[in-house]
Amino acid sequence: MTSFKGRILEVKIAGRSYPVEVQNGEEEILANAMKTVQKDLAGFKNAYGKQDNQDFLAMTLFTYAMSIEHQKNTKYNPNQSELLHKMQNLEDQIDLRIS
Numbered sequence: 001m002t003s004f005k006g007r008i009l010e011v012k013i014a015g016r017s018y019p020v021e022v023q024n025g026e027e028e029i030l031a032n033a034m035k036t037v038q039k040d041l042a043g044f045k046n047a048y049g050k051q052d053n054q055d056f057l058a059m060t061l062f063t064y065a066m067s068i069e070h071q072k073n074t075k076y077n078p079n080q081s082e083l084l085h086k087m088q089n090l091e092d093q094i095d096l097r098i099s
Contacts, residue, residue, distance in 0.1 A: 006022045006023040006024055007021075009022055012034075013038070013041070037060060
């Protein structure tokens with residue numbers, strides 16, 4: 001079992017505090033993530049008005065989950081325009097050799 005070498009910091013999201021374990025040197029990452037979440041929550045509040053914070057938290061979480069899934073899919077699927085460009089180059093080379 002490895003020992004934890006970081007520390008526990010308090011994060012405030014939507015008026016509630018949560019303890020978060022961070023490794024040494026990750027404090028800035030945590031602060032930036034917290035700012036991003038607060039900004040996204042505020043955006044949903046402005047867009048949808050008077051709903052419960054739980055709704056905004058769920059919408060923010062779903063947005064992040066979609067982003068992660070999108071990144072997973074694009075990581076394993078080549079960029080379509082790049083692929084089309086390579087296919088066109090191969091087709092041109094084949095045409096040159098055939099003619």
